[in-house]
Amino acid sequence: MQSTILILALVGLAVVGYAMGRARALVVSRGLAPLHSLPSYYGLYVALWAALPALLVLAAWLIAEPRIVEAVVLAGLPQGTLDGLPPERVGLLLNDIRNTAFGNIASRKDDPVVEAAAEHLASLHATGSVLMAIASLAVAAAGLWLARRRIAPQLRARNAVERTVHVILILSSLIAILTTAGIVLSLLFESWRFFTKVPVWDFLFGLNWSPQTALRADQVGSSGAFGAVPLIAGTMLITFIAMLVAAPVGLMSAIYMAEYADPRFRAIAKPVLEILAGIPTVVYGFFAALTVAPFIRGWGEAFGLDVSSESALAAGMVMGIMIIPFVSSLSDDVINAVPQSLRDGSYALGATKSETITSVIVPAALPGIVGALLLAVSRAIGETMIVVMAAGLSARLTINPLEAVTTVTVQIVTLLVGDQEFDSAKTLSAFALGLLLFVITLGLNVIALGVVRKYREKYD
Amino acid sequence: MTDAATTPPDPAAIRRPVLTGPHLARRYAAERRFRLYGLAGIAFAGLMLLLLVGSIVQKGYSAFWQTYMEIEVAFPAVQTLNPDGGAPTEEQIRRSDYLTPLRDALKEQFPEAAGDRKQRRMLYGLVSPGADLALRDMVLADRSLLGRRASVWIKVSDDVDSLAKGHIRRDVPEANRRINDTELGWFDTLDKAGRIEARFNVDLFTHGDSREPVEAGIYGALMGSILTLTVTLLVSFPIGVMAAVYLEEFAPKNRLTDVIEVNINNLAAVPSIVFGLLGLAVFLNFFGLPRSAPLVGGLVLALMTLPTIIIAARSALKAVPPSIREAALGLGASPLQVVTHHVLPLAMPGILTGTIIGMAQALGETAPLLMIGMVAFIVDIPQGFTDPATVLPVQIYLWADSPERAFVERTSAAILVLLGFLVVMNALAVLLRKRFERRW
Numbered sequence: 001m002q003s004t005i006l007i008l009a010l011v012g013l014a015v016v017g018y019a020m021g022r023a024r025a026l027v028v029s030r031g032l033a034p035l036h037s038l039p040s041y042y043g044l045y046v047a048l049w050a051a052l053p054a055l056l057v058l059a060a061w062l063i064a065e066p067r068i069v070e071a072v073v074l075a076g077l078p079q080g081t082l083d084g085l086p087p088e089r090v091g092l093l094l095n096d097i098r099n100t101a102f103g104n105i106a107s108r109k110d111d112p113v114v115e116a117a118a119e120h121l122a123s124l125h126a127t128g129s130v131l132m133a134i135a136s137l138a139v140a141a142a143g144l145w146l147a148r149r150r151i152a153p154q155l156r157a158r159n160a161v162e163r164t165v166h167v168i169l170i171l172s173s174l175i176a177i178l179t180t181a182g183i184v185l186s187l188l189f190e191s192w193r194f195f196t197k198v199p200v201w202d203f204l205f206g207l208n209w210s211p212q213t214a215l216r217a218d219q220v221g222s223s224g225a226f227g228a229v230p231l232i233a234g235t236m237l238i239t240f241i242a243m244l245v246a247a248p249v250g251l252m253s254a255i256y257m258a259e260y261a262d263p264r265f266r267a268i269a270k271p272v273l274e275i276l277a278g279i280p281t282v283v284y285g286f287f288a289a290l291t292v293a294p295f296i297r298g299w300g301e302a303f304g305l306d307v308s309s310e311s312a313l314a315a316g317m318v319m320g321i322m323i324i325p326f327v328s329s330l331s332d333d334v335i336n337a338v339p340q341s342l343r344d345g346s347y348a349l350g351a352t353k354s355e356t357i358t359s360v361i362v363p364a365a366l367p368g369i370v371g372a373l374l375l376a377v378s379r380a381i382g383e384t385m386i387v388v389m390a391a392g393l394s395a396r397l398t399i400n401p402l403e404a405v406t407t408v409t410v411q412i413v414t415l416l417v418g419d420q421e422f423d424s425a426k427t428l429s430a431f432a433l434g435l436l437l438f439v440i441t442l443g444l445n446v447i448a449l450g451v452v453r454k455y456r457e458k459y460d
Numbered sequence: 461m462t463d464a465a466t467t468p469p470d471p472a473a474i475r476r477p478v479l480t481g482p483h484l485a486r487r488y489a490a491e492r493r494f495r496l497y498g499l500a501g502i503a504f505a506g507l508m509l510l511l512l513v514g515s516i517v518q519k520g521y522s523a524f525w526q527t528y529m530e531i532e533v534a535f536p537a538v539q540t541l542n543p544d545g546g547a548p549t550e551e552q553i554r555r556s557d558y559l560t561p562l563r564d565a566l567k568e569q570f571p572e573a574a575g576d577r578k579q580r581r582m583l584y585g586l587v588s589p590g591a592d593l594a595l596r597d598m599v600l601a602d603r604s605l606l607g608r609r610a611s612v613w614i615k616v617s618d619d620v621d622s623l624a625k626g627h628i629r630r631d632v633p634e635a636n637r638r639i640n641d642t643e644l645g646w647f648d649t650l651d652k653a654g655r656i657e658a659r660f661n662v663d664l665f666t667h668g669d670s671r672e673p674v675e676a677g678i679y680g681a682l683m684g685s686i687l688t689l690t691v692t693l694l695v696s697f698p699i700g701v702m703a704a705v706y707l708e709e710f711a712p713k714n715r716l717t718d719v720i721e722v723n724i725n726n727l728a729a730v731p732s733i734v735f736g737l738l739g740l741a742v743f744l745n746f747f748g749l750p751r752s753a754p755l756v757g758g759l760v761l762a763l764m765t766l767p768t769i770i771i772a773a774r775s776a777l778k779a780v781p782p783s784i785r786e787a788a789l790g791l792g793a794s795p796l797q798v799v800t801h802h803v804l805p806l807a808m809p810g811i812l813t814g815t816i817i818g819m820a821q822a823l824g825e826t827a828p829l830l831m832i833g834m835v836a837f838i839v840d841i842p843q844g845f846t847d848p849a850t851v852l853p854v855q856i857y858l859w860a861d862s863p864e865r866a867f868v869e870r871t872s873a874a875i876l877v878l879l880g881f882l883v884v885m886n887a888l889a890v891l892l893r894k895r896f897e898r899r900w
Binding site: 004158162169174175176177190253260269273276279286287325352355375378384413437441446 | 487491493494495497498499500501502505506519699700702703706707710711719720723726727729732735738742746748763766770794796820827831835844845856857861868875886
């Protein structure tokens, strides 16, 4: 909250700087040489000088302060408290201190050492906040004053402002790269820590998934097995069912929309498909768990089949419905990109519309359709909420769609929701699964986009 | 396809079409069938949409009403609250006991149940668990109630509520019913006396989460969603627009910009849960930001919607004709002035449309927020960007997981509210596009 107020104050200072700079420029130019830039650029020049350095100071402070304060608090603990403590214990202790200091629920409330340290931390934090406010406001004021002093008719304010803006533009477009790098690095780093505990081969080819690690070393069934094969098999099963629904329905809808439908029908049908795409996945999950799954179970029992209440079939079918619009809109684009001359040629040879579609248009559009289906598969693999709510938790190697299976995304969610110790193999395995998911979906996307692009070039 | 023409076809392979008789009829039948398949595909999609929305409306519409019952309560006297005499303070009113007057009132209503312990328990179960707190709030609002007997309307328990709404069927044998025959009799007595009434469920929109379905509301989640989306918008809109402007207007064609372009396209296809993992590893564990906070949720969603906004903004910028830029340059504007004074204002409707669609996506997103702890049971209404909070879709997920049957109704109602917001946002986007789109 406090930093929000501080940022608002800095913005206010920048506005003041703008007004001051503009006024100053008009004063300086009076009777003397004409200004190099428009007066508003002098205002912007001062505003940037006031806001940017101060914001940088603020950001650096916000990142560095907690670390420094923690180090000081740890150093200030009574002699011997930290002797022989493993690093994760130190982390726990710090957590307790922090929670006590900020009035949250701590696990060891009445430990005098923790209490004292918490008081120390709270006082340091309070001083730090005041110092931060003073430092950033001082930097802002100094920037404002310096910039205002430099205003003169020959100051090239516009060029300076535009250079700064240019740099900011470049930095914003680099955020995308930074995000990708952040994803890759964080996944790789945490996965690497996981692979120091569990060998890569055991993870990739193990047939057994039961991530419960032991609390005590001598516990029964304590080892924990991290074989991802059942999860991948479950994911594939659900994806396969989803594609069984989405591929024919999506494709036929796209063909009908592109080749048969008149504009009035299109105007109604297209939004319907778009609405299907806009419904949040959690709603699909609710639908799958509370409407479709009981329905399938009821029918299965009517035929004497043993259907699990969290069957792969229910989750897969609903996921299929979710990706229908995905398949149809991508295929629609591809089919529309097939040149009219191909259709005309086919009609001229006496083919009916459906014959033209099946033997000319679809083969011509096939690479694009394959690309669309691959993108849909990648979407289905990464889908989380439907399977979390409607598929099961038991990692089972089966191809029976009536049984409960689990998927990669379900396991990531169950491993990371709730309380967690950060260094256990159990928690870290979620990042290894995330890496697996990222690599699979990225690979599918790259292939699909490549196929689509190659195909587009052919007709452009 | 063009190279097919260069190789001469094998004469033996040419099939000559038969243009008469049953063969042609068969071909036309195949044509009709194929057309029907296409129509069936669209009909299936439409039917599923109808089924989805229909089942949720059917389950959820009743949650917008809450059943109340009227009982006559003898409110505690002033002297019992403040033994010294004089007007009781607010603190004294708050601490007073309202459960006993409530239970006495119920026993008075049905004296036949008062003698038996089991029956008494059932009787107390008719009203909602928070009913005594409701009495307290009534006193706080109107102190003249103290020491008086007054008829008040209080909420009934979720089982009685389901009964009043017709969710519990009376023809089911008593053992399988959540309401037994005695309770049914009481309810009918009250109903006949006109002491049962359905009112608009205001609490659904003004309460935070609760373990009791009758008391649970979506206000906390709604505030969480608003705070989270504020952060998302503040971060992703400026950065997205600036990135788009750079890539479309200034970037030289080189390796770096190619890499950025490929990157943005790939980011748009990364599963949302991976963004959650990024948020957990970077924002929570590396930067040490608080768990469950709208600030972190907003940042994660901002990274997720950034590609959507950049792609939409780029196509909006691309649609502005070059003649505008050339005219401005010709009049002596600097490249940045060309963009800020001319191109950007003209592209703004398109950019805003893309932004609204991105925000709608972010509003419905659940999975990444589960990773950063926005899934906790939070009763308090979040007041700031660092308070623990949850958002509407996560609230739906939490309620859908609850064992109480009465939460199904609430979940569906929350979904309807969420869908309502999405419809409004998308309608706004369509309106913007229709109203301001310019064809050059």
